[in-house]
Amino acid sequence: MESTNEEFYQVIVVGAGVSGLAAARNLLKNGVTNILILEATSKPGGRVETLKFGKASDRNEAGLIEVGAQWIHGEQNEFCQILKASNHRHSKTSWEGKGDFICPNGMKVEDDMVDEVLGWLEEAIEKVEATFSIETIQKEKNGERISEENMSMGEHLHEGFLAYMAESYPDLMEGSSDYDLRMGLFQWGMSFQRIDNSCNKMNDVSLYRWSEFEVNPGEHYNNFRKGAQSFVNEVLVGDILHSFILYNSPVKNIAWNDSGVIITTKDGSSFSAQTTLVTCSIGVLKSNLDSFFTPSLPEKQAKAIRCTGFGPVTKIFLEWTNPWWSPDFKGVQLVWPKEYIDCCNGKIAQGEQNLEQTWHKTITGFDPVLDNHNVLLAWLGGPEAVHAEILPKDIIANRCVEVLRDFIRSKNIPNPVSATVSTWNTNEYFQGAYSFRSTEGDVITGDICSALCDPVTTNNLHETNKPVIVLAGEALSKSHYSTLHGAYESGIAQSSKLVQYFNSYSSLIKSPIARAKFSTNEQLKDSIQPFSIRADEDAKFAVPIAKNIRVPS
Numbered sequence: 001m002e003s004t005n006e007e008f009y010q011v012i013v014v015g016a017g018v019s020g021l022a023a024a025r026n027l028l029k030n031g032v033t034n035i036l037i038l039e040a041t042s043k044p045g046g047r048v049e050t051l052k053f054g055k056a057s058d059r060n061e062a063g064l065i066e067v068g069a070q071w072i073h074g075e076q077n078e079f080c081q082i083l084k085a086s087n088h089r090h091s092k093t094s095w096e097g098k099g100d101f102i103c104p105n106g107m108k109v110e111d112d113m114v115d116e117v118l119g120w121l122e123e124a125i126e127k128v129e130a131t132f133s134i135e136t137i138q139k140e141k142n143g144e145r146i147s148e149e150n151m152s153m154g155e156h157l158h159e160g161f162l163a164y165m166a167e168s169y170p171d172l173m174e175g176s177s178d179y180d181l182r183m184g185l186f187q188w189g190m191s192f193q194r195i196d197n198s199c200n201k202m203n204d205v206s207l208y209r210w211s212e213f214e215v216n217p218g219e220h221y222n223n224f225r226k227g228a229q230s231f232v233n234e235v236l237v238g239d240i241l242h243s244f245i246l247y248n249s250p251v252k253n254i255a256w257n258d259s260g261v262i263i264t265t266k267d268g269s270s271f272s273a274q275t276t277l278v279t280c281s282i283g284v285l286k287s288n289l290d291s292f293f294t295p296s297l298p299e300k301q302a303k304a305i306r307c308t309g310f311g312p313v314t315k316i317f318l319e320w321t322n323p324w325w326s327p328d329f330k331g332v333q334l335v336w337p338k339e340y341i342d343c344c345n346g347k348i349a350q351g352e353q354n355l356e357q358t359w360h361k362t363i364t365g366f367d368p369v370l371d372n373h374n375v376l377l378a379w380l381g382g383p384e385a386v387h388a389e390i391l392p393k394d395i396i397a398n399r400c401v402e403v404l405r406d407f408i409r410s411k412n413i414p415n416p417v418s419a420t421v422s423t424w425n426t427n428e429y430f431q432g433a434y435s436f437r438s439t440e441g442d443v444i445t446g447d448i449c450s451a452l453c454d455p456v457t458t459n460n461l462h463e464t465n466k467p468v469i470v471l472a473g474e475a476l477s478k479s480h481y482s483t484l485h486g487a488y489e490s491g492i493a494q495s496s497k498l499v500q501y502f503n504s505y506s507s508l509i510k511s512p513i514a515r516a517k518f519s520t521n522e523q524l525k526d527s528i529q530p531f532s533i534r535a536d537e538d539a540k541f542a543v544p545i546a547k548n549i550r551v552p553s
């Protein structure tokens with residue numbers, strides 16, 4: 001229902017994903033309490049979604065699947081610290097991409113060959129991290145830094161592997177099984193990387209920005225004990241943030257000027273604030289860039305959004321009545337014939353593929369699911385991932401089981417009883433899975449993140465460099481983009497800029513509209529209830545609860 005909200009908020013956070021929730025907690029913790037979170041969907045957590053599906057391994061109760069993020073990668077980050085402190089960390093870790101590597105004729109590839117090819121790839125990637133940086137290609141020309149050449153990660157790895165093959169096996173001919181198997185394994189590694197980087201093809205990934213991502217030390221596969229969604233609901237939202245979030249409120253437009261923002265949601269409601277912190281995915285920002293902000297974002301931020309990569313990943317969960325695999329099953333990885341290699345290297349242009357016939361040929365494998373007795377998970381990347389989202393689930397399930405029967409050479413694998421397929425790519429509030437540093441970003445000087453992270457500022461009679469639009473989200477984490485902990489860190493870092501700004505202007509609210517409501521800061525402070533400390537929570541997250549947060553009916 002259309003309504004105009006009379007409250008003048010200090011900050012409106014757009015999006016209740018991990019980044020938006022982290023930002024809101026940080027604002028409240030620092031005394032910025034007149035805030036509102038507008039969330040498009042009906043739940044918090046964004047790209048976190050845990051569903052009941054399958055059966056828990058040793059009980060006959062429902063199992064859980066993570067349709068979005070599953071792991072916290074690394075332990076030396078605040079997000080993992082909160083996971084541990086809140087007792088939400090699972091005692092078990094899990095894995096992906098393990099088990100036997102099998103060809104469509106049922107042949108298992110020798111472990112030595114798997115280790116050789118995947119070891120080569122790992123080393124080549126490590127060398128990239130040590131060798132290339134954006135400064136390697138950008139040269140000073142007429143006072144501007146420009147890129148001299150533009151090689152992608154995909155091209156670099158592909159060329160490198162062909163050179164390795166020529167040097168190590170000069171007598172092996174293309175078409176011989178030893179040659180083709182190695183190329184097939186390399187293709188598996190590239191498909192895996194394509195999913196890991198959420199890109200359409202590895203040729204879209206910047207070689208020169210690869211080293212910007214830093215692997216966080218510690219366990220790489222930290223699971224959530226009760227599912228990631230429970231952690232979000234119980235710990236990040238908890239009792240405290242709950243009353244600040246307005247669900248089912250997709251933002252349509254953010255009008256901004258030197259006195260603040262007016263945010264209009266799709267139902268026509270409008271909300272005013274001094275400043276807004278926008279945490280929508282880069283996919284959402286890219287496709288709404290022309291309509292979302294009035295006036296448009298400054299070119300610096302707009303260009304950085306356009307030049308940040310954001311692509312598709314799809315998870316397919318298949319459930320069987322009973323597992324047909326053994327209890328020590330680690331997974332099965334598919335070594336597709338070499339003919340399909342060109343998709344991941346970008347040699348077959350998008351649109352030239354007949355996805356209807358071929359979408360399943362980039363499934364990298366089938367992995368077991370933690371604490372889930374009768375479910376296997378398959379991953380897809382690239383255009384195939386988008387295509388799978390629009391297919392009926394029975395077609396997906398049938399095609400997957402045909403693939404399994406072909407590779408495992410067993411006609412006895414039963415049909416799955418149900419399938420769940422993620423839909424991040426076709427969902428208008430996500431438009432993809434996660435960000436990557438794209439070759440398009442090679443034209444931006446230095447750290448691509450700082451262009452995204454710089455607040456859009458205005459000046460008025462009372463304030464200079466007032467942040468009016470601040471972006472946040474996983475893509476704005478310089479070294480942990482694409483992850484949960486990166487999203488969390490970006491929410492904290494970007495909201496801290498607002499806290500710092502508010503602190504530097506000792507009066508909390510200076511806008512004329514706000515002054516009409518609260519003539520003194522004391523009045524504003526009076527509107528805040530005393531600190532509420534949740535017994536089960538670390539005291540550092542204790543925050544004042546704002547009263548009378550009004551929401552439109």
Ligand SMILES: Cc1cc2nc3c(=O)[nH]c(=O)nc-3n(C[C@H](O)[C@H](O)[C@H](O)COP(=O)(O)OP(=O)(O)OC[C@H]3O[C@@H](n4cnc5c(N)ncnc54)[C@H](O)[C@@H]3O)c2cc1C
Pocket residue numbers: 014015016017018019020038039040041044045046047048067068069070071072073249250251252279280281284313314315422424428429430432433434472473474475481482483484485487
């Ligand atoms: C399939 C998949 C698997 C993944 N696996 C992992 C993993 O194992 N480990 C890991 O670390 N990371 C993983 N990730 C990435 C991780 O999920 C994200 O990096 C992180 O959740 C992003 O959080 P965010 O707050 O930046 O963005 P989001 O979660 O996208 O939050 C943004 C919020 O904004 C809302 N929104 C969008 N448009 C509007 C609008 N117009 N108005 C109001 N609200 C709007 C959205 O609904 C959403 O709630 C995975 C992602 C996917 C898709």
